[in-house]
Amino acid sequence: MAVDFTGVVPELSLAVDRSAGVPLGQQVQETLRAAIRAGRLRSGERLPSTRQLADQLGVSRGLVVSAYEQLLAEGYVVAEVGSGTRVAEGLAADRDTDPPDLPAEPPPDPLPVARIDFGYGVPDLRAFPTRDWLWALGDALKTLPTADLGDGSAEGDDHLRAVLAGYHRRVRAGCADPADTIVVGGFRQGLTFVLGALAAHGIDRIGLEDPGPREHDHIARRAGLRVSAVPVDAEGVRVDDLRATGARAVLLTPAHQCPTGAVLGPTRRQQLVEWAHEVDGVILEDDYDAEFRYDRQPVGSLQGLSPDRVVALGSVSKTLAPALRIGWVFTPRRFRAGILTEKSLSCRGVPQLDQVALARLVETGRFDRHLRKVRESYRRRRDALVEAVAEHLPGATITGLDAGHHVLLRLPAGVDEAGVVSHARAEGVAVRGLGDYRVTADDAAREPLPPALVIGFGNVTTRQIRDGVAVLGRWSVGHVDKA
Amino acid sequence: MAVDFTGVVPELSLAVDRSAGVPLGQQVQETLRAAIRAGRLRSGERLPSTRQLADQLGVSRGLVVSAYEQLLAEGYVVAEVGSGTRVAEGLAADRDTDPPDLPAEPPPDPLPVARIDFGYGVPDLRAFPTRDWLWALGDALKTLPTADLGDGSAEGDDHLRAVLAGYHRRVRAGCADPADTIVVGGFRQGLTFVLGALAAHGIDRIGLEDPGPREHDHIARRAGLRVSAVPVDAEGVRVDDLRATGARAVLLTPAHQCPTGAVLGPTRRQQLVEWAHEVDGVILEDDYDAEFRYDRQPVGSLQGLSPDRVVALGSVSKTLAPALRIGWVFTPRRFRAGILTEKSLSCRGVPQLDQVALARLVETGRFDRHLRKVRESYRRRRDALVEAVAEHLPGATITGLDAGHHVLLRLPAGVDEAGVVSHARAEGVAVRGLGDYRVTADDAAREPLPPALVIGFGNVTTRQIRDGVAVLGRWSVGHVDKA
Numbered sequence: 008m009a010v011d012f013t014g015v016v017p018e019l020s021l022a023v024d025r026s027a028g029v030p031l032g033q034q035v036q037e038t039l040r041a042a043i044r045a046g047r048l049r050s051g052e053r054l055p056s057t058r059q060l061a062d063q064l065g066v067s068r069g070l071v072v073s074a075y076e077q078l079l080a081e082g083y084v085v086a087e088v089g090s091g092t093r094v095a096e097g098l099a100a101d102r103d104t105d106p107p108d109l110p111a112e113p114p115p116d117p118l119p120v121a122r123i124d125f126g127y128g129v130p131d132l133r134a135f136p137t138r139d140w141l142w143a144l145g146d147a148l149k150t151l152p153t154a155d156l157g158d159g160s161a162e163g164d165d166h167l168r169a170v171l172a173g174y175h176r177r178v179r180a181g182c183a184d185p186a187d188t189i190v191v192g193g194f195r196q197g198l199t200f201v202l203g204a205l206a207a208h209g210i211d212r213i214g215l216e217d218p219g220p221r222e223h224d225h226i227a228r229r230a231g232l233r234v235s236a237v238p239v240d241a242e243g244v245r246v247d248d249l250r251a252t253g254a255r256a257v258l259l260t261p262a263h264q265c266p267t268g269a270v271l272g273p274t275r276r277q278q279l280v281e282w283a284h285e286v287d288g289v290i291l292e293d294d295y296d297a298e299f300r301y302d303r304q305p306v307g308s309l310q311g312l313s314p315d316r317v318v319a320l321g322s323v324s325k326t327l328a329p330a331l332r333i334g335w336v337f338t339p340r341r342f343r344a345g346i347l348t349e350k351s352l353s354c355r356g357v358p359q360l361d362q363v364a365l366a367r368l369v370e371t372g373r374f375d376r377h378l379r380k381v382r383e384s385y386r387r388r389r390d391a392l393v394e395a396v397a398e399h400l401p402g403a404t405i406t407g408l409d410a411g412h413h414v415l416l417r418l419p420a421g422v423d424e425a426g427v428v429s430h431a432r433a434e435g436v437a438v439r440g441l442g443d444y445r446v447t448a449d450d451a452a453r454e455p456l457p458p459a460l461v462i463g464f465g466n467v468t469t470r471q472i473r474d475g476v477a478v479l480g481r482w483s484v485g486h487v488d489k490a
Numbered sequence: 491m492a493v494d495f496t497g498v499v500p501e502l503s504l505a506v507d508r509s510a511g512v513p514l515g516q517q518v519q520e521t522l523r524a525a526i527r528a529g530r531l532r533s534g535e536r537l538p539s540t541r542q543l544a545d546q547l548g549v550s551r552g553l554v555v556s557a558y559e560q561l562l563a564e565g566y567v568v569a570e571v572g573s574g575t576r577v578a579e580g581l582a583a584d585r586d587t588d589p590p591d592l593p594a595e596p597p598p599d600p601l602p603v604a605r606i607d608f609g610y611g612v613p614d615l616r617a618f619p620t621r622d623w624l625w626a627l628g629d630a631l632k633t634l635p636t637a638d639l640g641d642g643s644a645e646g647d648d649h650l651r652a653v654l655a656g657y658h659r660r661v662r663a664g665c666a667d668p669a670d671t672i673v674v675g676g677f678r679q680g681l682t683f684v685l686g687a688l689a690a691h692g693i694d695r696i697g698l699e700d701p702g703p704r705e706h707d708h709i710a711r712r713a714g715l716r717v718s719a720v721p722v723d724a725e726g727v728r729v730d731d732l733r734a735t736g737a738r739a740v741l742l743t744p745a746h747q748c749p750t751g752a753v754l755g756p757t758r759r760q761q762l763v764e765w766a767h768e769v770d771g772v773i774l775e776d777d778y779d780a781e782f783r784y785d786r787q788p789v790g791s792l793q794g795l796s797p798d799r800v801v802a803l804g805s806v807s808k809t810l811a812p813a814l815r816i817g818w819v820f821t822p823r824r825f826r827a828g829i830l831t832e833k834s835l836s837c838r839g840v841p842q843l844d845q846v847a848l849a850r851l852v853e854t855g856r857f858d859r860h861l862r863k864v865r866e867s868y869r870r871r872r873d874a875l876v877e878a879v880a881e882h883l884p885g886a887t888i889t890g891l892d893a894g895h896h897v898l899l900r901l902p903a904g905v906d907e908a909g910v911v912s913h914a915r916a917e918g919v920a921v922r923g924l925g926d927y928r929v930t931a932d933d934a935a936r937e938p939l940p941p942a943l944v945i946g947f948g949n950v951t952t953r954q955i956r957d958g959v960a961v962l963g964r965w966s967v968g969h970v971d972k973a
Contacts, residue, residue: 180520
């Protein structure tokens with residue numbers, strides 16, 4: 008055992024730094040691991056004896072022994088009687104068959120950072136009730152039984168489910184039973200679970216409102232469903248077209264169609280219920296911003312009209328903030344077990360503290376108080392938008408003003424949608440064209456969408472609205488297609 | 491229009507309660523909706539005139555008019571010129587073709603409420619650092635930029651990802667890059683995303699440790715993979731058996747096998763890395779309770795040994811509390827996009843506040859302080875368990891003592907596992923037999939598992955441990971199979 012390692016050790020730059028504040032033993036281990044990973048110590052190569060390394064580094068031999076033992080336990084080195092400690096065979100750095108590690112892809116196309124963001128669906132984040140939420144979290148932590156810090160039930164917190172069902176009855180004129188209420192991590196997660204349950208029930212095709220959020224196509228296909236695009240007009244989804252698709256499920260935004268802003272009309276509501284009975288089908292109701300209605304009481308949830316044919320999905324993303332990631336599903340009983348199976352196979356649910364905090368926020372009236380406050384502020388922004396459009400885009404028309412915090416702005420005749428979007432972005436105004444909401448369906452060619460912009464006004468000030476619309480107007484006025 | 495509705499109205503029990511604290515208009519609406527839903531008002535039936543109903547209820551006519559308008563907008567009633575307001579056709583209550591709404595199934599078999607719960611995998615919930623967590627949430631809310639209350643990125647919070655990668659390097663001797671770190675809602679959700687990404691990469695079979703958590707079979711199948719059971723011995727998973735399955739993926743618990751408690755041996759670690767290169771495969775490392783090692787420094791993460799072949803998954807479920815629902819994935823770059831696709835198709839991620847709070851907890855040292863504290867308490871419980879077993883179950887052997895907060899208790903020869911489990915439950919002691927961890931695989935018959943109990947000691951006091959083991963011992967001693 009008189010091999011001389013003095014040549015090896017300096018090459019490895021093994022060294023410890025007494026001023027680093029990191030324990031010396033950890034430093035020795037880390038240096039050796041790094042040398043092996045990087046291939047500076049290769050398979051089969053001997054490490055210096057513990058005595059030699061201890062001497063060189065000026066540390067105790069025990070410290071080096073224990074570092075070697077650690078690396079042995081972790082599989083970096085092997086120790087054989089009579090041949091010292093060697094680097095293990097077969098570690099990654101020796102391979103030239105390693106799969107290529109591709110560079111990380113760029114993230115999917117978000118709106119660029121803009122000084123004015125008319126992005127769809129974001130509520131007023133500055134109005135988030137920070138103090139109330141923190142109070143509710145603190146209250147939840149104080150009152151939560153210790154046992155509730157465990158995994159919890161698949162359905163979600165019992166008390167929150169009762170509070171949500173009560174809220175849905177009271178504010179949304181729904182007909183929800185706490186037993187059929189399931190807490191989820193936001194609308195998208197709820198949709199995934201529901202679609203999975205429908206597929207398990209033999210439903211193989213879903214109609215999606217067109218225009219509508221494009222990602223729903225992908226989510227539905229991922230759940231194993233085929234997708235049909237169903238056109239939308241001023242009364243909402245066209246039920247005859249839905250019937251023609253042969254789908255037995257449809258995803259709707261009855262309170263405020265996304266993105267056209269249409270409120271589903273009374274006759275359509277009745278037709279939909281009839282259709283659902285006729286085909287033994289189900290309506291998924293995305294009840295996403297119904298709390299914000301400006302001219303009258305919000306139109307009640309479709310779920311209330313036909314609780315056995317409607318699965319209603321809601322969340323706090325439009326009322327409080329998307330970052331909270333809490334939503335719920337009110338389901339007819341026959342889908343309940345399927346939804347819970349989907350949920351339990353893919354996660355263990357929603358953070359318990361947040362569930363209890365949301366229940367406290369609602370039942371103490373703080374949630375309603377927040378809604379009243381932001382509803383007023385959205386109304387002011389909506390009015391500012393209407394005024395600014397009248398001033399800067401006199402040929403444009405606005406639909407979807409009754410509710411929510413986005414509208415559809417139909418561009419004046421001859422104005423190119425893509426042109427105004429790209430011009431606006433160049434000037435720091437982020438906005439989406441209606442074309443971004445074209446659903447990719449299995450079906451044949453459909454009517455073209457009119458040139459229009461989807462304007463979210465939830466998270467912009469009235470001043471930003473005026474300035475942003477002025478930018479849109481300047482370009483549009485100068486670029487009317489004379490054809 | 492002189493139809494007399496006086497007969498209808500009392501039958502409907504339409505009434506308002508002025509002392510109820512609910513606005514009268516809302517009461518009128520609710521009563522009418524309920525009557526329609528329950529079939530007391532049937533399709534085509536006329537409602538009383540607004541004047542009549544207003545008179546009867548003693549409310550203003552305007553209030554009734556607006557209630558009727560509301561029900562009209564929601565699709566409950568139709569109004570035709572000359573024929574008044576009628577209940578809409580086709581609502582649910584008229585149907586006898588309604589699908590049967592089955593009673594809710596009983597929840598899946600949980601352990602019954604027990605005075606002593608040896609359930610697997612629950613940490614000391616009483617030790618949850620309530621004050622620190624609330625501090626961290628408050629600090630997060632104070633410092634969070636408003637924009638971060640939006641949907642956030644698919645990867646998770648950038649700062650938390652850097653903190654987690656640093657923690658993995660520092661505490662788990664791992665080799666994680668923040669760019670390849672993805673925040674998820676706990677281990678199970680992370681596993682679902684990773685399995686989906688592997689399936690998309692053409693990996694069609696996964697090996698699962700047997701014994702192991704049975705639900706992983708279902709999760710893997712749901713993701714589209716076939717499942718092979720791979721036996722485990724005192725050194726961990728048997729790599730030759732893994733190779734024989736033809737699987738190109740395996741899910742392992744190297745730090746503390748679940749449920750046998752075996753620590754994956756050094757040779758096995760090297761063999762696994764070789765196997766992964768040989769088959770162009772991938773190892774999923776469930777790094778679930780590695781922070782709790784009692785005799786020495788925890789054995790480093792397998793991910794550190796072969797970062798290009800290991801996806802490591804971790805969570806705070808064993809260190810803080812399952813209820814927080816935060817976990818992470820460290821992935822080789824080639825699976826990153828696939829995992830993010832799976833994540834973005836099924837949810838929009840993890841609550842942002844919790845992410846920032848966890849980062850604050852770790853980077854301020856509060857997380858480490860908590861770990862030190864509970865590690866000591868787990869050590870005391872482990873020692874109490876060893877003593878109690880020596881006293882009450884002298885023929886039993888314990889494995890898996892080195893780490894974590896559960897052990898495997900092999901019963902003395904001739905003691906029936908199912909018998910002791912059911913006897914213990916009858917006496918209020920919840921415990922699982924090893925048989926509950928038999929993986930349901932596609933493969934042929936396997937060696938039987940020895941009679942044994944999985945004893946979790948994370949969430950029981952030393953006194954409960956002594957009492958619970960005494961219960962186990964009393965029955966076992968009296969029921970040795972003399973055969």
